[in-house]
Amino acid sequence: MKEAAALEALAHALAAKVRKRDRPPDRDLPAIYPEGVDPSATNSAYIRRIRILTDAYQLGWLVDQHLVVRESVTDLSPTELRCLLIELEEAREAITEGLPLEQTGLIKNMASVLPKP
Structure with missing residues (x-):
């Protein structure tokens, strides 16, 4: 009976962790700059x-998703840079925790984002 209770508690803890990871990052918050x-x-x-995260974790594909029709990261707005950095940090965490990137929701279907010819 104790084992069943322990397994149940473990299952609840894992479910809570998965629910927490499923929550998208808060990309809409404005960047806060100290005075x-x-x-x-x-x-x-x-x-x-x-650039550090892209090189260290081979995340160039994630940067490319944000660039779409732009030449460089320097062409992104401050808000877009912040969103990209949040996604890169999320990918870094997934990689270090051994989670498949497919489960993070970071890999986008680019066919729906690319401009029509």
Whole structure:
């Protein structure tokens, strides 16, 4: 009986963790800059971190999803940079936890996003 209760508690804990991971990141929140910080410096920090994660975890495909018809990460707006960084951090967490990226919802169907010729 104790084993059944322990297994039940473990199942509930795992379910709670999965529900937490299924919640999409809060991409709509505005970036909060401390007073006196130049937003272009923040954008540079975003871009540096994006490049580090892209190289370290082979996430160029995820960056490409955000670029669609743009040439470079530097063409993204501050909000778009922030969204990309959030997704890269989410992918990094999934990789380090051994979770398949297919389960993260980060891989998008690009056919629906690409502009029509």
